[in-house]
Amino acid sequence: MLLKHQKYKTQQSFSITLKQEVVMSQAVESRTRIKSERYESGVIPYAKMGYWDPDYAIKETDILALFRCTPQPGVDPVEAAAALAGESSTATWTVVWTDLLTACDLYRAKAYRVDPVPGAGDTYFCYVAYDLDLFEEGSLANLTASIIGNIFGFKAVKALRLEDMRLPQAMLKCYQGPATGLIVERERLDKFGRPLLGATVKPKLGLSGKNYGRVVFEGLKGGLDFLKDDENINSQPFMRYRERFLYSMEGVNHAAAYTGEVKGHYLNTTGATMEDMYERANFAKDLGSVIVMIDLVIGYTAIQSMAIWARKYDVILHLHRAGNSTYSRQKNHGMNFRVICKWMRMSGVDHIHAGTVVGKLEGDPLMIKGFYNTLLDFKSEVSLAKGMFFAQDWASLRKCVPVASGGIHCGQMHQLIEYLGDDVVLQFGGGTIGHPDGIQAGATANRVALESMVLARNEGRNYVAEGPQILRDAAKTCGPLQTALDLWKDITFNYASTDTADFVDTRTANV
Amino acid sequence: MKLTQGCFSFLPDLTDAQITKQIQYSLNKSWAISIEYTDDPHPRNCYWEMWGLPLFDIKDSAAVLFEINMVKKAKPNYYIKVCAFDNSRGVESCVSAFIVNRPAYEPGFKIIRQEGVGRNLIYTLESYAAAAKPEGERY
Numbered sequence: 001m002l003l004k005h006q007k008y009k010t011q012q013s014f015s016i017t018l019k020q021e022v023v024m025s026q027a028v029e030s031r032t033r034i035k036s037e038r039y040e041s042g043v044i045p046y047a048k049m050g051y052w053d054p055d056y057a058i059k060e061t062d063i064l065a066l067f068r069c070t071p072q073p074g075v076d077p078v079e080a081a082a083a084l085a086g087e088s089s090t091a092t093w094t095v096v097w098t099d100l101l102t103a104c105d106l107y108r109a110k111a112y113r114v115d116p117v118p119g120a121g122d123t124y125f126c127y128v129a130y131d132l133d134l135f136e137e138g139s140l141a142n143l144t145a146s147i148i149g150n151i152f153g154f155k156a157v158k159a160l161r162l163e164d165m166r167l168p169q170a171m172l173k174c175y176q177g178p179a180t181g182l183i184v185e186r187e188r189l190d191k192f193g194r195p196l197l198g199a200t201v202k203p204k205l206g207l208s209g210k211n212y213g214r215v216v217f218e219g220l221k222g223g224l225d226f227l228k229d230d231e232n233i234n235s236q237p238f239m240r241y242r243e244r245f246l247y248s249m250e251g252v253n254h255a256a257a258y259t260g261e262v263k264g265h266y267l268n269t270t271g272a273t274m275e276d277m278y279e280r281a282n283f284a285k286d287l288g289s290v291i292v293m294i295d296l297v298i299g300y301t302a303i304q305s306m307a308i309w310a311r312k313y314d315v316i317l318h319l320h321r322a323g324n325s326t327y328s329r330q331k332n333h334g335m336n337f338r339v340i341c342k343w344m345r346m347s348g349v350d351h352i353h354a355g356t357v358v359g360k361l362e363g364d365p366l367m368i369k370g371f372y373n374t375l376l377d378f379k380s381e382v383s384l385a386k387g388m389f390f391a392q393d394w395a396s397l398r399k400c401v402p403v404a405s406g407g408i409h410c411g412q413m414h415q416l417i418e419y420l421g422d423d424v425v426l427q428f429g430g431g432t433i434g435h436p437d438g439i440q441a442g443a444t445a446n447r448v449a450l451e452s453m454v455l456a457r458n459e460g461r462n463y464v465a466e467g468p469q470i471l472r473d474a475a476k477t478c479g480p481l482q483t484a485l486d487l488w489k490d491i492t493f494n495y496a497s498t499d500t501a502d503f504v505d506t507r508t509a510n511v
Numbered sequence: 512m513k514l515t516q517g518c519f520s521f522l523p524d525l526t527d528a529q530i531t532k533q534i535q536y537s538l539n540k541s542w543a544i545s546i547e548y549t550d551d552p553h554p555r556n557c558y559w560e561m562w563g564l565p566l567f568d569i570k571d572s573a574a575v576l577f578e579i580n581m582v583k584k585a586k587p588n589y590y591i592k593v594c595a596f597d598n599s600r601g602v603e604s605c606v607s608a609f610i611v612n613r614p615a616y617e618p619g620f621k622i623i624r625q626e627g628v629g630r631n632l633i634y635t636l637e638s639y640a641a642a643a644k645p646e647g648e649r650y
Contacts, residue, residue, distance in 0.1 A: 183604045190554065192594070193518045193607030223521055246630055253634035257622035260514040262554045287631065378601040399601070447521045455519055455529070458536035477523055 034097055043094050046082035050105060051091060056112040056129060063130040064166040065147055066389045070123045070159040070332055080157055081111035081126035087151045089134060106131050117502050123332070125163070125389075137174040140300040140347050148335060162335040165342060166390035173395050175346040179310035179317050181398025182376065182423055185350060188290065188316070189262045191225055194454045195422055197446055198226035198266075200405065200429035205232065209239050213247025215439055219432055220255030220263045222443025227251075228427065229268035231295045231322035241269075241280055249287045266293035266318045266351075274302060281309055291316040291350075296340075297323045300347060307348025318403070319349035331499055338367075338387060341374040345400040354402035357419040358412045364497035365419055375400040376423055384503035401425060409488040410449035410481065414467025417453050426450070436487060441480035448478040512619030514552050517592055518609040527576060530611055534572040534593070537607060542595035543567045544575050548586045548612075550649040551641045553620070565596060579611055588614045588650035614640075614650040 034040060038049070046052070058064065065088075071080040083091075089109035090099070113127040136142040152160050186192055201207070201215045216227045227248070235241035248265045256263045269280035269292045277294070284292045292315055294306050303319065310317035327334035337354070344352050354371040355363035370386030376399045380392045404420055405427035416426055428446050435442025452474035456463045463470060475482035519525060525533070537544055544566045547559035562582045569575055575593075582591050591612035594605050618639035625633040640649040 183602060187557075187604060190516060190557065190608075192605045193609070223515065246632075249634075250632065253632075253636070254622060256554055257620040257636050258512065260512070260552055260554055260620060261516055288634065444521065451519050451521050455522065455533070459529070459532040460536070474522070478521075 034100075039095055039097060039100065041095055041097075045079050046086040046091060047076075047079050047111075049082070049086060049091060049095070050108050051085040051089075051111055052078055052082035053110045053112055056110045058112070058129055059131075061132040061168045061170045062166075063132065063135070063143075063147075063168060063171060064390055065128045065130070066163045066165070067126045067128065068117060068123060068161040068163050068332065069126045069157055072156055072158050073122075075156050077114050077116075077124040077126070078111070081114045081124070081128070083154065083156055084126055084151050084160070085109035085111040085128045087154060088128070088146050088149065089130060107134060109134070120502055132168060132170055135171070137171075138176075138304075140175075140304055140343055144300060144343070152333070159333040161331065161333055162339050164336065164387065164389040165339055166392055167342060167346065169393055169395040172346065172397055175397065176304075176307055176311060176348040177345060177397030178350045178400045179307050179315070179348050180350045182350075182401050183399065185316055185401065188314075189225065189264070191262075193422065194450060195417070195420070196226065196401075196425040197224045197443075197450060198228055198403070198405075198425050198427040199224055199432035199443065199446075200228045200230050200427060201233075202230075202429055202433045204230040205236065206238055209243030209247040212239060212244055213251040215433065216248045216251030216265050217255055218251075218439035219443045220251060220265075221258050222432075222440035223259075223447030224263075224432065224443045225261070226264045226266060226291070226425065226427075228266040228318070229293055231268070231270075231320040233268055234270050235276075235280075241267075241271075242283065245280075245283055245287055245289075249289060252289070262290065264290040264316070266291050268293045268295070268320075269306070270295045270298055274305060277302065277306060278309065281306065281313075281315070285313045285315055289315065291318055293318040293320060294349075295320045295322040296344075300343070303344070303347045303349065310350070311348065316350045317348070318351040319344060319353075321353045329498055331502075336387065336499070338371055338374055341371050341400070342392075345375055345394070345397055349400060350398075351401045351403050351425060353405055356404040356406055356408050356416070358415050359404070359407035364500045366501060367497070367499055368419065370501075372402050372420065372424070375402050385501055387501040399423070403427060405429065410446045410484050411468075411471065411488050413449040413453045413471060414464050417450075417457060418464045422454075431484075431488070434487075435480065435484055437480055437483055442484065444478065445481040445484040448474055448481045449484075512617055514590065514610070514613060514617055514619075516552065516554065516608075516610065518607065520610055525609070525611060527580075530579065530593070531572050531576055533607075533609065534575045537595040538570055538572060538575075540595075540597070542597050542606060544569070545594045545596065546575075546578055546582055546591065547594060548582055548589040548591045550589050550614075550646060551638060552590050553636060553638050553641065555636075559590070559592065565594075583612050587612075590614070616650070 067084055069080050071077055090107045109128050109130045111128050115125045117123040199219050219227045245267050252263045252265050267284040267289050269277050271277045281292050328337040355368040357363050357365045357368050366386050370388050373380050378394050382391050403425040409431035432442035433439050456470045546562040549559035592608050592610045595607040597606040621637045623635040627633045
């Protein structure tokens with residue numbers, strides 16, 4: 001508009017009549033109108049706009065994304081895939097000539113492959129490649145604003161799910177990664193060769209600071225490595241955060257003296273603002289806490305900020321995945337938790353809740369295994385059964401420790417070790433605090449169950465089959481374990497998983 | 512008190528047969544076993560005395576057990592632990608540690624609370640044994 005206005009003024013100054021000017025202007029417009037088929041004004045299919053290229057040669061530095069897409073009836077899946085590529089990179093709904101001012105082909109994401117989802121009707125796996133330069137270095141907010149920014153509300157698709165991503169090494173090198181990481185965490189805590197043990201203080205809400213610290217003390221004294229604030233305990237009227245931190249640290253230190261072990265309590269620093277969180281985290285650090293905690297709901301930028309803080313002050317950073325199931329659980333829409341695992345490892349947290357298999361929360365065994373691989377592997381291979389569609393080299397980003405929490409108890413110890421391995425924090429909340437003989441007894445039952453199962457596994461016994469017997473034998477010298485086994489022996493959570501892998505064994509991904 | 516550092520401190524003391532199986536587990540994974548002892552079991556004392564170098568070349572569990580028993584004989588009233596190191600990429604750290612010997616009497620730790628600013632307490636843990644006597648004369 002500005003250009004046109006200036007043109008009028010210039011032309012008026014040459015005393016050309018308005019009528020003549022309009023005629024000339026139309027002539028100019030028709031003379032300069034773009035004639036090529038691609039840039040003719042109007043709406044053309046995304047696939048024809050350059051967002052579909054089945055022959056695209058993937059670059060080592062490309063970011064790859066796999067979407068599970070359910071197009072609206074009548075929408076061609078290739079066009080849907082191209083639309084995803086377009087709207088998550090440069091495109092809008094219509095042709096714009098300003099594309100021609102850029103090296104537009106580079107910036108256009110390319111849908112390069114579309115496969116029907118095995119056994120899932122009109123649903124398709126759509127592969128999209130993005131050039132590295134589409135994204136700001138080290139900014140998860142920027143990456144996600146593109147990848148999940150617009151397209152999930154797109155009318156042409158009925159439902160959409162981000163299943164997996166490949167992050168190139170060139171990108172990962174711009175991310176801090178876990179502030180501490182599994183290996184350094186174990187060295188700091190002096191805990192080797194077994195899963196770490198934790199518990200969440202219950203009731204989640206309502207305890208006074210002094211009563212809360214009691215739970216921390218008893219659990220740690222009984223043999224746990226960590227206690228933990230729950231996701232929704234911040235600084236409420238019934239207990240302000242300073243009260244909780246002070247009393248919890250009394251519990252931590254007293255239990256350390258009692259056992260001679262390094263102990264910790266995840267102090268939740270989640271707050272309304274970054275300023276609040278820094279204030280709380282600094283207080284925790286000043287009290288000598290080895291670990292602090294944040295919730296996923298604080299957002300990606302806040303998480304990255306806290307990870308930098310944690311690296312700077314040598315504090316382990318625990319992330320509770322509060323809120324994730326609102327978008328990660330249903331198969332047809334949202335995003336797979338595997339992708340959250342990837343983003344959180346990049347963003348720099350040391351712990352993330354990643355499922356239990358046998359507990360009360362969602363989790364198909366193979367999918368959970370895939371999450372654990374994603375958090376712990378240095379290099380992962382393609383494994384369609386685990387839902388891992390891409391090979392991934394983690395570029396030396398440290399290992400993020402998976403946390404298993406929610407409805408697990410010591411009677412499942414053999415299954416937990418089989419499914420989850422050594423590199424995990426096993427958190428028994430109800431399974432510790434619900435023990436009839438008290439919190440310390442509950443903690444001891446868990447620790448003895450764990451140690452006896454690790455011992456048996458290392459001895460080469462078939463600990464999965466013999467698990468219940470191994471626990472019964474261990475209970476002969478540990479009354480609290482016997483009580484726990486008797487109480488929870490029949491507790492299982494056998495429900496069908498909603499999120500399972502869809503694949504046919506013979507199918508192989510091409511990257 | 513009972514010091515509960517290490518993998519198996521909540522179980523009854525391991526027998527030689529049990530220790531041998533744990534050693535074999537490490538050897539099967541090509542981990543190097545190290546034997547360490549101390550009379551200062553403070554939780555932050557991460558450098559116990561090493562009984563020689565880690566046993567990089569020893570592939571026989573009986574030979575490892577022999578060394579363990581040699582330490583026990585030389586340092587009967589010390590804490591002795593068996594550690595294993597994994598040098599594979601991405602680990603390069605200790606991957607197993609368990610106590611195989613402990614003093615007959617474990618006095619434990621004193622907790623010292625120093626009043627700081629506000630209601631803050633500065634905690635210090637002090638081993639009763641380490642505070643009472645110099646290194647080598649404690650248990």
